[in-house]
Amino acid sequence: xxxxxxxxxxxxxxxxxxxxxxxxxxxxxxxxxxxxxxxxxxxxxxxxxxxxxxxxxxxxxxxxxxxxxxxxxxxxxxxxxxxxxxxxxxxxxxxxxxxxxxxxxxxxxxxxxxxxxxxxxxxxxxxxxxxxxxxxxxxxxxxxxxxxxxxxxxxxxxxxxxxxxxxxxxxxxxxxxxxxxxxxxxxxxxxxxxxxxxxxxxxxxxxxxxxxxxxxxxxxxxxxxxxxxxxxxxxxxxxxxxxxxxxxxxxxxxxxxxxxxxxxxxxxxxxxxxxxxxxxxxxxxxxxxxxxxxxxxxxxxxxxxxxxxxxxxxxxxxxxxxxxxxxxxxxxxxxxxxxxxxxxxxxxxxxxxxxxxxxxxxxxxxxxxxxxxxxxxxxxxxxxxxxxxxxxxxxxxxxxxxxxxxxxxxxxxxxxxxxx
Ligand code: PMP
Numbered sequence: 388x389x390x391x392x393x394x395x396x397x398x399x400x401x402x403x404x405x406x407x408x409x410x411x412x413x414x415x416x417x418x419x420x421x422x423x424x425x426x427x428x429x430x431x432x433x434x435x436x437x438x439x440x441x442x443x444x445x446x447x448x449x450x451x452x453x454x455x456x457x458x459x460x461x462x463x464x465x466x467x468x469x470x471x472x473x474x475x476x477x478x479x480x481x482x483x484x485x486x487x488x489x490x491x492x493x494x495x496x497x498x499x500x501x502x503x504x505x506x507x508x509x510x511x512x513x514x515x516x517x518x519x520x521x522x523x524x525x526x527x528x529x530x531x532x533x534x535x536x537x538x539x540x541x542x543x544x545x546x547x548x549x550x551x552x553x554x555x556x557x558x559x560x561x562x563x564x565x566x567x568x569x570x571x572x573x574x575x576x577x578x579x580x581x582x583x584x585x586x587x588x589x590x591x592x593x594x595x596x597x598x599x600x601x602x603x604x605x606x607x608x609x610x611x612x613x614x615x616x617x618x619x620x621x622x623x624x625x626x627x628x629x630x631x632x633x634x635x636x637x638x639x640x641x642x643x644x645x646x647x648x649x650x651x652x653x654x655x656x657x658x659x660x661x662x663x664x665x666x667x668x669x670x671x672x673x674x675x676x677x678x679x680x681x682x683x684x685x686x687x688x689x690x691x692x693x694x695x696x697x698x699x700x701x702x703x704x705x706x707x708x709x710x711x712x713x714x715x716x717x718x719x720x721x722x723x724x725x726x727x728x729x730x731x732x733x734x735x736x737x738x739x740x741x742x743x744x745x746x747x748x749x750x751x752x753x754x755x756x757x758x759x760x761x762x763x764x765x766x767x768x769x770x771x772x773x774x775x776x777x778x779x780x781x782x783x784x785x786x787x788x789x790x791x792x793x794x795x796x797x798x799x800x801x802x803x804x805x806x807x
Pocket of ligand 1: 428488489491514564624625626633637638
C-alpha cells in the first residue's frame with residue numbers, strides 16, 4: 388500500500404475529542420451495551436420551521452449561485468442590525484464576513500494573520516479546536532490554566548504575565564465551552580486594562596454561546612466597556628447554537644475592515660463564501676422572532692439544574708454551576724489514586740473517564756482534552772431520562788471506588804494534548 392505522507396500542519400492535529408469520545412461510546416453500544424452519552428456539543432432541537440421555510444424560499448427564488456466572497460449584502464446587513472440591536476455595536480457590512488460556521492471564522496482569522504511561531508493565548512479549559520487551529524496555522528498556543536476557585540476564568544495578572552512580544556491574539560470565549568464560565572463586567576474591564584498596555588495583542592472574542600446564559604444578569608459587551616479595543620478585536624458568532632443550525636454550517640465574524648478583508652481573501656482562495664441557502668436562512672433567523680432561543684434556553688436551564696442537583700450528592704466530585712453554554716465541567720481530582728472494583732488504580736482523569744465508559748456505560752469527555760486534567764465534561768444536551776440515568780451511573784461508579792489511596796499517590800503526569 389502506498390504510504391500517506393501527512394503535511395507538517397496536518398501532522399500537528401488530530402480528531403476533536405468529543406468526536407473521539409462519541410465514536411468510542413458508539414463502538415461500545417454496537418457491542419450490545421447500553422451507553423448513556425453526555426458528550427454532545429450541539430442543540431438537540433430541530434431548526435425552527437420558519438427558518439427552514441426561509442431557506443426553501445431562497446432556493447425557490449433561485450438563490451443557488453456563488454455569492455460575494457464575504458457573504459451576501461443581505462446577510463451582512465442582517466448581522467450588522469443584530470450587532471446594533473442586541474449588542475449596541477456599530478459594524479457596517481464591510482466589517483463583517485460570513486463563513487462556513489463560527490469555527491471557520493476562527494480558522495480564516497488565524498490563516499490570515501499568524502506567522503510561524505506567533506503566540507496565541509488560550510485560557511484553559513478550552514474548546515479544543517482553539518489550540519488546534521492555532522497549530523495548523525503555524526502558531527504556538529500558549530495555554531493559561533485557570534482554577535475552579537477562580538470560576539475557570541483568567542485573572543488580569545495571569546494575562547499580564549503571559550503576554551510576550553510574540554503574542555498576537557488572546558482568545559476569550561464567554562460563555563465558555565467547556566466550563567460555562569461567563570466573564571462579568573468588572574472582569575472584562577480589568578482584562579481590557581491589561582490589554583491597553585499591549586497594543587500589539589488582538590482579541591478573538593468567541594460569543595457563540597452568547598444567548599445560552601443562565602445567570603439572568605444583563606452583561607455589558609467588552610467593546611462597550613472598552614471601545615478602544617474595537618480596532619483589534621474580532622467578534623465570532625454563528626447560527627449553530629442559538630438557532631439549532633449546526634448542520635447548516637454558517638457563522639460570522641465582525642472586526643476591523645483590514646482583518647475582514649484579509650480573511651475574505653483567505654476564504655476566496657479556499658472555500659469561497661458559505662452556502663447561499665444557509666446565508667439566506669441565517670439572515671431570516673437573525674431578523675425573525677427570537678422566542679425559539681428563549682424557549683430552548685429555558686429547556687437547557689431545566690436540564691442543567693437536574694444535572695447539578697444530581698452532582699451535588701456525589702462525594703468526591705466538585706463543580707461550579709455553569710452560567711452559560713450547555714456543559715458542566717467537573718473536578719474529579721479527589722478521585723485520582725482511587726481503585727476500581729476490579730483493582731485498577733485511577734492514575735488520571737482519562738482513566739476515570741475510561742472507567743465510567745467501560746465500567747458503567749457512561750460516556751463523557753476527559754478534562755485533558757480541554758487542557759485541564761483532573762476534570763471531565765458533562766453535556767446537558769440530552770433528554771431528562773438520559774441525564775437522570777447518567778447521574779445514577781456516575782454516582783454508582785464513584786461509590787464503587789475504593790478510596791483509601793485516593794490522592795495519596797502522585798497522579799501520572801497528564802499532558803495536555805494540543806490536539807486529539
Ligand atoms: N466556538 C466554540 C466555543 C464552540 O464550542 C463551537 C462549536 N462547538 C464553535 C465555536 C463553532 O461552532 P460552529 O462552527 O458550528 O459555528
